[in-house]
Amino acid sequence: MKISIEDLNKVKxxxxxxxxxxxxxxxxxxxLDEKLTTKQLIxxxxxxLLIVGLNVFAYKITSQSGNSTLTEKLELxxxxxxx
Amino acid sequence: MVYNLALQYVQxxxxxxxxxxxxxxxxxxxxxxxxxxxxxxxxxYRITINKSLDFIRSKKRKKRFGFLINWMDVSVKEEPxxxxxxxxxLEQKEGxxxxxxxxxxxPENQKTALILSKIEHKSQVEISEIMQVSPKAIESLIQRxxxxxxxxxxxxxx
Numbered sequence: 001m002k003i004s005i006e007d008l009n010k011v012k013x014x015x016x017x018x019x020x021x022x023x024x025x026x027x028x029x030x031x032l033d034e035k036l037t038t039k040q041l042i043x044x045x046x047x048x049l050l051i052v053g054l055n056v057f058a059y060k061i062t063s064q065s066g067n068s069t070l071t072e073k074l075e076l077x078x079x080x081x082x083x
Numbered sequence: 084m085v086y087n088l089a090l091q092y093v094q095x096x097x098x099x100x101x102x103x104x105x106x107x108x109x110x111x112x113x114x115x116x117x118x119x120x121x122x123x124x125x126x127x128y129r130i131t132i133n134k135s136l137d138f139i140r141s142k143k144r145k146k147r148f149g150f151l152i153n154w155m156d157v158s159v160k161e162e163p164x165x166x167x168x169x170x171x172x173l174e175q176k177e178g179x180x181x182x183x184x185x186x187x188x189x190p191e192n193q194k195t196a197l198i199l200s201k202i203e204h205k206s207q208v209e210i211s212e213i214m215q216v217s218p219k220a221i222e223s224l225i226q227r228x229x230x231x232x233x234x235x236x237x238x239x240x241x
Binding site: 001002003007008009010011014017023024028031 | 085086087090091096100103104107108111168169170171172175177178179181182197201202229232233236240
């Protein structure tokens with residue numbers, strides 16, 4: 001069978017299969033979900049670090065001034081500041 | 084546009100679908116990097132070409148590795164034809180499959196210039212914008228592609 005470069009003109013343009021757009025949309029959603037999970041992870045780590053940081057801060061304050069309590073150090077009134 | 088261009092590169096429906104998905108995800112991820120120096124369609128054409136060429140390169144690498152496995156296992160038979168181009172009619176299939184086989188043997192830039200010119204019917208100016216080379220260079224690339232392709236056709240027909 002003889003062929004020529006001009007035979008390339010016989011190649012027709014076709015439509016994309018309809019399911020392809022559904023698949024692309026699904027992959028977009030998947031990427032967005034993954035990004036959301038990363039954000040959630042960062043937020044959780046941030047919250048954890050904040051709690052640890054506050055604990056360290058409280059420990060430092062109480063241990064710096066001998067026997068004084070956190071309440072005394074923060075100059076809070078003993079009776080009702082925590083209520 | 085994306086699906087058709089990918090098809091001209093890989094001539095296989097499933098592969099073109101995979102490339103199309105990658106192109107749209109890449110467009111979505113890199114939309115902030117688009118500088119507006121060219122039209123959006125030119126930019127998408129460029130992404131499609133790069134993704135298609137990357138896909139072919141990675142497939143070739145896998146094939147090379149697969150050769151070692153085949154070499155050790157003599158029972159593995161030659162793989163069947165991968166040509167499944169929906170834009171090719173049945174009566175043209177045999178001829179165009181051969182033609183695409185020769186096109187696939189051309190250097191990447193000649194192949195791209197030929198596909199954009201002969202199948203996508205782009206002008207030399209449009210091709211030069213997509214390939215980011217001068218229109219003169221495109222003219223020369225298409226000319227060389229045609230000569231090389233003709234040589235391959237003539238050699239095959241003995």
